[in-house]
Amino acid sequence: MISAVGIDLGSRQVKIAALQGTDLLWRRKFDTIPFYKKFGGLRDGQLTIDFAAMELLTPEEMASVAMVVTGYGRNTIDLTGALVIPEIQAHVAGARHQTGLSTFTLLDLGGQDSKVARVEDGRLMDFVMNDKCAASSGRYLENMAKVLDVSLEELSRHHQNPVPLDATCGIFGESELIGRILEGHSLPRLCAGVNRTLIKRVAPMLHRFPVDHLVLTGGVARSPAFRELLRVATGAEPLVPDHPQHNGAIGCALLAAAR
Amino acid sequence: MTPFIPPDPSGNMVGFTTTIPLEILVAAGRRPVDLNNVFINHPDPSSLIEEAELEGFPRNICGWIKGLYSVVRHHGIGEVIAVTEGDCSNTHGLMEVLSLQGVKTVPFAYPYGRNAATLALEIETLTRHFATSPAAVREAKTELDRLRRKIHEIDRLTWEENLVSGGENHYFQVCTSDMNSDAAAFEKEVDEFLAAARQGPPRREPLRLAYIGVPPIFSDFYPTLEKMGARVVFNETQRQFSMPFATDSLVEQYRRYTYPYDIFTRLEDIEREIARRKVDGVIHYVQAFCFRQIEDMVVRRRLPVPVMTLEGDRPGAIDARTRIRLEGFVEMLRSRQ
Numbered sequence: 001m002i003s004a005v006g007i008d009l010g011s012r013q014v015k016i017a018a019l020q021g022t023d024l025l026w027r028r029k030f031d032t033i034p035f036y037k038k039f040g041g042l043r044d045g046q047l048t049i050d051f052a053a054m055e056l057l058t059p060e061e062m063a064s065v066a067m068v069v070t071g072y073g074r075n076t077i078d079l080t081g082a083l084v085i086p087e088i089q090a091h092v093a094g095a096r097h098q099t100g101l102s103t104f105t106l107l108d109l110g111g112q113d114s115k116v117a118r119v120e121d122g123r124l125m126d127f128v129m130n131d132k133c134a135a136s137s138g139r140y141l142e143n144m145a146k147v148l149d150v151s152l153e154e155l156s157r158h159h160q161n162p163v164p165l166d167a168t169c170g171i172f173g174e175s176e177l178i179g180r181i182l183e184g185h186s187l188p189r190l191c192a193g194v195n196r197t198l199i200k201r202v203a204p205m206l207h208r209f210p211v212d213h214l215v216l217t218g219g220v221a222r223s224p225a226f227r228e229l230l231r232v233a234t235g236a237e238p239l240v241p242d243h244p245q246h247n248g249a250i251g252c253a254l255l256a257a258a259r
Numbered sequence: 260m261t262p263f264i265p266p267d268p269s270g271n272m273v274g275f276t277t278t279i280p281l282e283i284l285v286a287a288g289r290r291p292v293d294l295n296n297v298f299i300n301h302p303d304p305s306s307l308i309e310e311a312e313l314e315g316f317p318r319n320i321c322g323w324i325k326g327l328y329s330v331v332r333h334h335g336i337g338e339v340i341a342v343t344e345g346d347c348s349n350t351h352g353l354m355e356v357l358s359l360q361g362v363k364t365v366p367f368a369y370p371y372g373r374n375a376a377t378l379a380l381e382i383e384t385l386t387r388h389f390a391t392s393p394a395a396v397r398e399a400k401t402e403l404d405r406l407r408r409k410i411h412e413i414d415r416l417t418w419e420e421n422l423v424s425g426g427e428n429h430y431f432q433v434c435t436s437d438m439n440s441d442a443a444a445f446e447k448e449v450d451e452f453l454a455a456a457r458q459g460p461p462r463r464e465p466l467r468l469a470y471i472g473v474p475p476i477f478s479d480f481y482p483t484l485e486k487m488g489a490r491v492v493f494n495e496t497q498r499q500f501s502m503p504f505a506t507d508s509l510v511e512q513y514r515r516y517t518y519p520y521d522i523f524t525r526l527e528d529i530e531r532e533i534a535r536r537k538v539d540g541v542i543h544y545v546q547a548f549c550f551r552q553i554e555d556m557v558v559r560r561r562l563p564v565p566v567m568t569l570e571g572d573r574p575g576a577i578d579a580r581t582r583i584r585l586e587g588f589v590e591m592l593r594s595r596q
Contacts, residue, residue, distance in 0.1 A: 072579055086586035089594075113580070115587070124594045126565060129584045 002057065004066045006252025007082075008090065009073035012111020012138055012219070016056065017249035019257055022097070027246045028056065032111075036073070049073070068256035070248055085255060087248060088117055092124050094251030095215045098241030104213035107206060107230075107238075108247070109198070109220035111138045116205045128205050138219040140170045144194040147177050148187065155191045156223035163193035173197065195225040199233050211236035217247040273389075274331055275340040276350050278436045278500050279367050280382055280513055285399040285442070287389035292336065293437040298326035299476070304574040307333070321548050322476060322573055324349045331357060338363040340385070345369030345519025347550060369519035379510045400509055406442060409449050410435055410501045413456070418492040418536040421461040425470070425491030426481030427452070432497035433474050464490035466592050469533055471495040471525075471558070472544035472551060476571040483577050487589045492536050495529055522554040526561050533564060540565045540592045542585075547572035565592060 002025060008015040014035045016028040039049050057065060067082040070090040095106050102122040108115045114137055118126040130137075145155045163185045165176055180190060198220065206214075214236040220226055221244035230238050241247060272290045284291040298304055304326055311325035312318060324347075331339060341354040343366045354364045367385055370377040386396055413431045417423040431449060439445040466489035473496055477483075481491055496518050504515040517525045533541065543559075543566055545552045552570070559566050567588040569581065577585070 072583070086590040087583055088587040089590050113583070117591075124591045127587050127591045129587060 002061050002065055004068075004253045004257035005057070006090070006249040006254070006256055007067070007069045007071070008087075008246070008248035008252060009069065009071035010111050010248075011072050011113070013245070014071075014073075015246045015249040017243075017246050017253045018056075019250075019253045022254065022257065024243070024250065024253075027243060027249070029245065032073075047073070066256040066259050068252040068259075070252050083256070083259065085252065088115065088124065088127055090248040090251035090255070091115070091217065092117055092119055092251065093254050094247035094249070095119070095217060095241065096122060097250065097254050098243065098247060099213075099215055099239060101213050101215065101239075104215045104239075105206070105209040105211055106215045106217065107202060109137060109202070109216075109218040109226075111219065113137060114202055114205065116202070116209060118209045126209070128208070130201070130205070140173070141194065141198070141220065141223070143170060143174060144177060147174055148181070148190055148194070150187065150191065152223075155194060156225050158188040158191035159195055159225035159228045160192055161189050162196035163189045165193045165197050192225065195223065195229055198226055199229045202230075203233055206234060214238050216240050217244040219245050221245075270337050272334070272336050272440075273338050273340060274327075274334075274336040275342070275367075275437075276327060276353070277342045277346045278516070278518065279340050279342060280385065280396075280509060281437065282396045282399040282403060282509060283382070283385050283389055283391060285403060286386075286395035287391040289389065290440055291437040292334075292440050294327040294330045294336075294339070295323060295474075296433065296437065296439075297330045297334070298323065299474075299574060301326075301330070308573065319548055321347070321349055321546050323473075323546065324353050326574075328353055328356065331362060332360075336362070338365065340365045340367050342519070343368050344371060369513070371521065373514050373520055373524070375510055375514060378514055382509060382513070396509065400512075403438070403442070404502075404505075406438065406446050406449070407435060407501050409446070409453060411503060412453060413449070414498055414501070414503075416453075416456055418467075421463075421490075421492075422456045422459050424462065424481060424485060425468070425494070426485075427456075428491065429470075429474065429481060429494050429497050432494055432501045435501040462490060464488050465596070466490070466539050466589060467492045467537055469493040469495065469529065469536070469538040469541045469564075470544065471529055471541055473546055473549075475544050475569075476546065476574050477577050477581075478574065479576050483582065484585065484589070487586060489540075489589045489592070491542075493532050493538060495525070495532070498532075499528075522557050526558070530562070533562070538564060539596070540567065540588065542566075542588070543568045545570050565595070 002018045002020060004019045006017045012032055014030045014032055018025045039053055040047050069082050069084050070087045074084045091108050096102060103120050106117040114130045116128050117124060145152050163180050211234045214234060216238040221240045227238050243250060272292050273284055274292045274294045276294060281291055298307060301307055307329035308322050308325045311328045316325045339357060339362055341350050341364050343350060358364045365388055368381055410431050413423055414428060417428040434445060464485055468489050468491045470491045499516055499518045502512055502516060506512050517528045541562055541564055543555055545555055545568060547570055555568050
């Protein structure tokens with residue numbers, strides 16, 4: 001029987017996790033835009049998500065389940081009793097549970113944001129997040145894969161001998177990458193160059209924190225090339241939990257269960 | 260709210276790009292207009308930026324400079340004091356474009372090293388330019404200081420008695436740069452506010468924040484934080500506009516005014532107030548494309564409490580990402596309590 005559900009309404013994907021006690025029962029993932037098209041609607045001028053229409057839970061479960069929501073769309077869930085929490089709280093709770101650590105530095109690279117949080121003895125001590133530009137996020141990688149005409153999986157395989165690319169802006173980055181393609185560099189080197197720009201973007205944020213334990217979450221955590229480049233740049237072995245993309249949703253579900 | 264300033268056929272208005280010795284304009288009987296306040300209180304401030312960009316201002320420079328430019332054009336302001344040292348060098352370019360269009364521009368410089376003799380000469384030059392006398396300026400200072408003391412009381416009620424919101428604290432202090440262009444009307448507003456504030460119940464936000472840097476370009480910054488349970492009890496630059504250090508000397512007053520000088524001078528003031536006001540965390544606001552983003556490095560290394568750096572570009576409500584960042588910061592402070 002489901003006891004708690006956590007929902008992370010991300011900019012790129014919506015992630016849902018269900019728990020029984022503290023055991024993960026199931027996870028779901030939806031692309032954000034189709035998700036809002038299908039389940040979202042305007043009510044009293046406000047975007048509202050019809051959770052019941054998703055048919056993830058039986059009516060009995062709906063009546064009894066505890067629910068916690070976070071992410072960009074966190075105020076749109078139409079469910080009385082659902083608690084809305086800040087993203088960072090969800091991510092820290094998820095990372096603590098998934099890794100069993102209580103002192104660590106968390107790097108979360110999502111669809112649109114990069115965040116670094118420092119947790120000591122289970123307490124959030126410091127937190128930074130990228131500002132305006134999404135040039136160090138999953139969205140950036142998707143755009144660059146499209147420019148290179150490769151899949152994300154292919155892009156994520158290459159880390160050696162990166163072509164130099166600037167890391168200031170995702171849009172300038174595209175034109176720069178096209179310039180590099182026209183110079184005739186090999187595809188693996190171009191892919192490695194794109195992966196390397198991510199490191200350049202997150203390094204100044206990470207630099208402020210110890211990397212005694214470096215936990216890596218978010219969709220970008222699935223990239224082997226990024227993990228390798230991060231290991232070289234920080235000297236620390238990044239620890240990727242079992243469900244890096246669902247880390248926030250799992251954190252929400254845990255906090256729901258604890259209520 | 261700052262009243263919307265209609266065009267100025269009389270030619271009596273004098274605009275300025277940041278705080279200048281207001282006493283001189285008051286003594287000269289001119290109408291002082293802080294161009295920043297007119298820009299940000301315009302019904303559609305973004306349109307002013309777009310107009311300036313249409314005329315050729317680059318997209319990647321500070322929004323305030325572009326807003327100031329359009330304000331001068333809209334209101335037909337014929338004379339502008341441009342602070343050429345102690346603020347940013349974009350002002351030089353602004354001044355040159357305005358003078359090309361027939362606006363009389365008057366330079367004023369705060370010496371970087373806070374040299375008293377140099378500052379005295381600047382004040383003397385400005386006094387002479389506006390054809391007034393040191394005696395009249397002294398008289399204006401006495402009168403302005405009387406009103407400033409009421410603003411200092413609003414500030415005290417904010418942090419010591421918790422009777423004033425962060426937004427109210429911001430508003431009354433930020434207005435002191437030009438006293439809303441009408442000191443008598445402003446004083447009436449201040450008196451009414453003080454009387455009401457003293458009667459109000461104390462506020463109960465559990466977290467106390469300091470706001471440092473130039474005033475925010477966001478329209479809903481303070482209420483957004485208060486809804487999260489965090490209240491700004493120290494607005495650094497706005498408080499500086501109200502000349503918080505009592506002195507009889509005009510030169511000394513504008514030497515002790517910290518905003519135009521180096522970051523270390525500002526940090527002394529910030530550190531003292533953080534301790535006195537028992538601040539839990541600091542929000543350092545930086546304008547996009549501003550040199551003060553470099554100073555952020557010093558701020559972060561020096562301050563003893565957590566700092567969040569917040570970047571703003573265009574006027575308007577706080578966007579979803581900035582809101583998420585603010586929530587994260589407030590959450591972190593809460594978990595440290």
